[in-house]
Amino acid sequence: MSRVRRYAPPLVVLLLVLAAWYAVSYLGLSPERRFLLPPPDEVLRVGLLDPDNLAPLLDGLALSAEVAMIGLVLAFVLGVAAAVAMSQARWVERSLYPYAVVLQTIPILALVPLFGFWFGFGLPSRILVCVLIALFPLIANTLHGLRSAERVHHDLFTLYGAGRLTRLWKLQLPGALPSIFTGLRVSAGLSVVGAVVGDFFFKQGEPGIGMLIDLYRANLQSEQMFAAVLLASGFGVLVFWAFGLLARRVAGSWHESVADSPDR
Amino acid sequence: MTAEPLLRLAEVGMRFADGTAALHEVDLEVSAGQFLAVVGPSGCGKSTLLRLAAGLAKPSSGAVLRRTDEVAYVFQDPALLPWRTVRANVELAAELRGLPKPERRRLAAQAIELVGLEQFAGHRPGALSGGMRMRVSLARSLTLRPELFLFDEPFGALDEISRERLGDEVAKLFGARGFGAVFVTHSVTEAVFLSTRVIVLSGRPGRVVGDFPVPFDYPRPPELRFDERFAHLAGAVSACLRGEAA
Ligand SMILES: Nc1ncnc2c1ncn2[C@@H]1O[C@H](COP(=O)(O)OP(=O)(O)O)[C@@H](O)[C@H]1O
Numbered sequence: 276m277s278r279v280r281r282y283a284p285p286l287v288v289l290l291l292v293l294a295a296w297y298a299v300s301y302l303g304l305s306p307e308r309r310f311l312l313p314p315p316d317e318v319l320r321v322g323l324l325d326p327d328n329l330a331p332l333l334d335g336l337a338l339s340a341e342v343a344m345i346g347l348v349l350a351f352v353l354g355v356a357a358a359v360a361m362s363q364a365r366w367v368e369r370s371l372y373p374y375a376v377v378l379q380t381i382p383i384l385a386l387v388p389l390f391g392f393w394f395g396f397g398l399p400s401r402i403l404v405c406v407l408i409a410l411f412p413l414i415a416n417t418l419h420g421l422r423s424a425e426r427v428h429h430d431l432f433t434l435y436g437a438g439r440l441t442r443l444w445k446l447q448l449p450g451a452l453p454s455i456f457t458g459l460r461v462s463a464g465l466s467v468v469g470a471v472v473g474d475f476f477f478k479q480g481e482p483g484i485g486m487l488i489d490l491y492r493a494n495l496q497s498e499q500m501f502a503a504v505l506l507a508s509g510f511g512v513l514v515f516w517a518f519g520l521l522a523r524r525v526a527g528s529w530h531e532s533v534a535d536s537p538d539r
Numbered sequence: 540m541t542a543e544p545l546l547r548l549a550e551v552g553m554r555f556a557d558g559t560a561a562l563h564e565v566d567l568e569v570s571a572g573q574f575l576a577v578v579g580p581s582g583c584g585k586s587t588l589l590r591l592a593a594g595l596a597k598p599s600s601g602a603v604l605r606r607t608d609e610v611a612y613v614f615q616d617p618a619l620l621p622w623r624t625v626r627a628n629v630e631l632a633a634e635l636r637g638l639p640k641p642e643r644r645r646l647a648a649q650a651i652e653l654v655g656l657e658q659f660a661g662h663r664p665g666a667l668s669g670g671m672r673m674r675v676s677l678a679r680s681l682t683l684r685p686e687l688f689l690f691d692e693p694f695g696a697l698d699e700i701s702r703e704r705l706g707d708e709v710a711k712l713f714g715a716r717g718f719g720a721v722f723v724t725h726s727v728t729e730a731v732f733l734s735t736r737v738i739v740l741s742g743r744p745g746r747v748v749g750d751f752p753v754p755f756d757y758p759r760p761p762e763l764r765f766d767e768r769f770a771h772l773a774g775a776v777s778a779c780l781r782g783e784a785a
């Protein structure tokens with residue numbers, strides 16, 4: 276019963292979406308314009324089940340996944356380090372935080388062609404896009420988590436003569452874990468988007484999945500293009516889910532919002 | 540043994556940066572073997588008084604003299620770290636003081652036994668009731684054998700039964716160890732039951748407006764709460780408190 280309750284609602288939504296998709300493909304589009312939205316079974320058959328088409332897609336996905344994950348790890352290290360520094364002194368926060376916000380507001384994608392000029396079209400530029408796009412949520416969430424330790428806990432640590440490092444290590448960082456995981460999940464999704472979209476713009480070097488999307492678009496191979504889009508978003512979902520699982524492993528036994536998060 | 544007070548507040552006044560005056564010329568002394576209960580209307584500065592006594596804040600006038608560093612502070616909130624087990628929470632005080640691991644293990648085990656939570660040592664606070672969490676907090680404060688105990692309405696959030704039971708245990712501990720204590724509470728019964736002396740503070744800014752010695756011997760049996768002399772004294776403290784609250 277509980278299984279039905281859990282899986283039925285999203286399945287119903289999936290069926291509705293597929294039904295709408297078919298309706299648009301077959302009823303909304305004339306056969307000569309059907310390439311604009313090929314029906315799901317065609318996408319599956321041509322894009323995903325044909326090994327000749329699937330192989331380059333998987334290669335592209337692997338490359339983009341590698342870029343996204345390296346970017347995420349770097350953003351994580353930089354973001355947590357920046358947040359820790361900001362939590363230690365107001366002046367550091369006042370100096371750095373405005374620029375962290377700028378990261379969020381500048382159109383990073385518009386800078387992508389520039390990165391190509393400056394750093395070439397290899398992995399480093401692509402990773403840089405991911406880092407820049409994934410950094411802010413990690414800084415903001417970690418800082419929020421580090422600051423959320425209650426006064427009474429700080430008093431307790433003061434009372435027993437704890438120094439800054441002890442306070443950070445035994446009070447603030449463990450207390451910040453749930454927030455850090457929230458940041459990681461958001462940033463993981465963003466990093467995947469950064470890898471795909473950045474790649475989409477580079478148009479040179481080894482093709483990631485973004486470049487393949489652009490290629491299929493140009494060749495009007497819409498089944499492959501949709502398959503590529505589905506693979507890329509599927510990968511994003513997988514990463515989001517994996518970090519949720521990790522969060523529950525680490526903090527689920529003591530943090531309610533982590534333990535109760537709805538996805539599994 | 541009562542010659543040098545463990546804690547002395549001399550004409551202590553506290554005014555916060557926003558202009559709130561919380562305490563006015565408060566004098567008090569606590570020696571080893573003295574259990575001072577403090578009652579007063581809410582917001583009069585009782586928690587502020589304890590923070591000053593513990594050195595967590597500096598008074599804006601007057602002086603706070605403490606003769607010991609072995610101070611335990613039991614907060615209104617159990618203040619447990621939710622990611623640590625009961626055992627690890629109880630170990631925290633000794634850990635922050637840098638005691639070696641076997642030593643703090645031993646101290647924590649003793650304290651956990653003292654509050655009767657052996658079966659729950661491996662649980663996280665989230666799995667415990669409010670009364671049990673307060674016991675953990677008490678156990679943590681007991682590990683370092685404090686000479687001065689500061690309690691800030693520690694059992695205020697608990698039901699009557701847990702409250703009295705924990706009160707009995709604190710009285711027993713005090714009878715056995717003879718530390719000095721300042722116990723803030725809004726329950727007059729609790730104040731009289733536990734203490735050797737009750738002080739009544741006025742509304743904000745808090746001043747001392749009543750001072751009642753409590754003559755009952757330790758150990759104090761739970762039935763003392765129904766004794767006639769007890770009721771008489773509690774009535775006098777209540778009257779003083781009401782006179783001030785009005
Ligand atoms: N850090 C602070 N800054 C300004 N006002 C404060 C601060 N801490 C406490 N107060 C005020 O001082 C008064 C006394 O507070 P408190 O000592 O907590 O009272 P009590 O514990 O008796 O209820 C209250 O009016 C409270 O709002």
Ligand SMILES: [Mg+2]
Pocket residue numbers: 585586587691
């Ligand atoms: Mg208070």
